[in-house]
Amino acid sequence: MSDELLRSLDQAGVRLTGPRREIAALIAKRNGHFTAADLIADASKRRLGVGRATIFRLLDLLAEQGLVERVDLPDGRHAYVPCEPSHHHHLVCVACGAIAEVEDCGIDAVTAEASRRSGFTIESHRLELFGRCPNCRSAN
Amino acid sequence: MSDELLRSLDQAGVRLTGPRREIAALIAKRNGHFTAADLIADASKRRLGVGRATIFRLLDLLAEQGLVERVDLPDGRHAYVPCEPSHHHHLVCVACGAIAEVEDCGIDAVTAEASRRSGFTIESHRLELFGRCPNCRSAN
DNA sequence: CACACAATGAGACCAAGTATCAATACCCCG
DNA sequence: CGGGGTATTGATACTTGGTCTCATTGTGTG
Numbered sequence: 001m002s003d004e005l006l007r008s009l010d011q012a013g014v015r016l017t018g019p020r021r022e023i024a025a026l027i028a029k030r031n032g033h034f035t036a037a038d039l040i041a042d043a044s045k046r047r048l049g050v051g052r053a054t055i056f057r058l059l060d061l062l063a064e065q066g067l068v069e070r071v072d073l074p075d076g077r078h079a080y081v082p083c084e085p086s087h088h089h090h091l092v093c094v095a096c097g098a099i100a101e102v103e104d105c106g107i108d109a110v111t112a113e114a115s116r117r118s119g120f121t122i123e124s125h126r127l128e129l130f131g132r133c134p135n136c137r138s139a140n
Numbered sequence: 141m142s143d144e145l146l147r148s149l150d151q152a153g154v155r156l157t158g159p160r161r162e163i164a165a166l167i168a169k170r171n172g173h174f175t176a177a178d179l180i181a182d183a184s185k186r187r188l189g190v191g192r193a194t195i196f197r198l199l200d201l202l203a204e205q206g207l208v209e210r211v212d213l214p215d216g217r218h219a220y221v222p223c224e225p226s227h228h229h230h231l232v233c234v235a236c237g238a239i240a241e242v243e244d245c246g247i248d249a250v251t252a253e254a255s256r257r258s259g260f261t262i263e264s265h266r267l268e269l270f271g272r273c274p275n276c277r278s279a280n
Numbered sequence: 281c282a283c284a285c286a287a288t289g290a291g292a293c294c295a296a297g298t299a300t301c302a303a304t305a306c307c308c309c310g
Numbered sequence: 311c312g313g314g315g316t317a318t319t320g321a322t323a324c325t326t327g328g329t330c331t332c333a334t335t336g337t338g339t340g
Contacts, residue, residue, distance in 0.1 A: 015286060015337055036327065051289035056328060072212045074264060076297090078327070091260050100258040106250045114269055118240040120231050122271035124214060129254055131262035155306050155317060176296070191320040196297060216328095218296075 002028035005067055005082075012065055019050045023058050032097035033071065033079035074130050089127045095136035102129075142168035145207055145222075152205055159190045163198050172237035173211065173219035214270055229267045235276035242269075 002024035009024075010016055026042045027034070036056060043050050059080060062068035066085035071092060073079055081090055081099050089107070091100040111122045142164035149164075150156055166182045167174070176196060183190045199220055202208035206225035211232060213219055221230055221239050229247075231240040251262045 017287060017336070019288070049289075051291090052327095053290085053329080054288060057287080070216070072266070074266070076210070089254075091254060091258050091262070093260065094263065100260060102254040102257060105253045105257070106246070110246045110250060110267075111269060113245045114229075114231060114242040115271070117242060117245070118231050119274040120233065120240060120269070120271045121277050122231070122269050123234065124271075125267065125269045126212070126214070127250075128266045129251060129260070129262050130264045130266075131255070131260045134259040137261050157306070157318060159319070189320075191322095192296095193298080193321085194319060197318085 005062065008065055008067055008085075009061065012061075014061060019048070019054050020058055022048050022050060023055055027062075027068070027082055030082075032099050033073075033081045033092065035077065035079050071128055089129065091129045091131065093133035093136055094130050095132055095139075098133040098135070100133070145202065148205055148207055148225075149201065152201075154201060159188070159194050160198055162188050162190060163195055167202075167208070167222055170222075172239050173213075173221045173232065175217065175219050211268055229269065231269045231271065233273035233276055234270050235272055235279075238273040238275070240273070 002021070005024040005028065006016060006021060009020065014020075023039065023043070026039055030038070036059060039055050039059075040052055043055065059068060062082075063070060063080075066083070068080050068082050069090065071079050071081055071090055073092070074094070079092075079097075081092075083090070083099075083101055086103075088101045088103050091102060093099070107125065107127060111125055114120070115122045142161070145164040145168065146156060146161060149160065154160075163179065163183070166179055170178070176199060179195050179199075180192055183195065199208060203210060203220075206223070208220050208222050209230070211219050211221055211230055213232070214234070219232075219237075221232075223230070223239075223241055226243075228241045228243050231242060233239070247265065247267060251265055254260070255262045
């Protein structure tokens with residue numbers, strides 16, 4: 001569950017405090033994406049005494065470790081997705097919020113082509129795919 | 141200059157008001173990306189009496205027409221880019237903010253592959269490329 | 281097991297954007 | 311060309327997502 005998050009944090013040299021364990025558990029319990037507001041609501045619902053700031057701070061830490069990533073939904077909202085630290089992209093189900101990760105599959109060719117045409121040196125990119133997961137597709 | 145923006149708005153059936161003309165001129169005068177705050181600052185610097193809300197409203201309208209697009213910079217900030225209404229992606233220079241547009245160049249293969257692997261139906265995607273434009277690359 | 285220092289929570293603050301509403305200004309129609 | 315319905319406007323309050331500060335607390339190292 002949340003063990004993996006905690007283990008990675010530990011390895012990164014950050015302290016494993018009570019609030020962090022609790023927030024990690026909340027994240028692990030969710031599936032698919034969530035917003036910071038979701039976590040804040042979860043935390044206050046359970047009367048964990050963790051502050052807003054602590055939640056944002058942990059999200060930053062997790063993002064630095066690549067254990068969580070920020071995605072910008074098509075409607076402009078921000079969400080976070082728990083994920084593997086390796087480079088990859090996300091497929092987001094617009095109906096239920098489920099997430100799939102896809103390894104790099106041909107994007108390099110695209111960036112190389114764009115670089116050739118424009119003369120830019122490309123340093124990084126962001127690719128997000130939005131659609132419907134198998135469940136939501138058949139359910140509708 | 142700003143004529144093209146105004147013409148497109150006219151065709152979309154929106155009224156061509158004074159404030160809209162002024163904001164369109166401000167947008168046309170910038171090159172590369174800009175934030176809403178930039179426009180608001182421009183407007184107040186010149187003592188045009190246009191309100192914050194009007195600027196956001198015009199940006200929304202322009203975005204609907206595809207004349208402007210919102211990009212999320214790697215540092216998390218939001219910017220707007222003036223652009224062609226056809227489907228395309230942006231290359232953003234992280235040094236000077238210059239923008240290049242690239243037509244679809246192989247992305248479809250990537251989305252098809254991702255779809256095949258994940259079982260998702262892909263409805264839309266967002267691709268942003270960050271790097272250095274030819275000027276900034278040589279200047280450094 | 282003490283102590284330095286990282287981490288916390290509370291709350292003020294900030295930036296970006298939205299909602300409300302009375303006043304204004306387009307522009308269509310005659 | 312002038313009137314008037316209606317889209318648009320500016321001011322301002324509000325919301326949401328996130329950061330800063332700072333006095334207090336908790337961790338884990340030595």
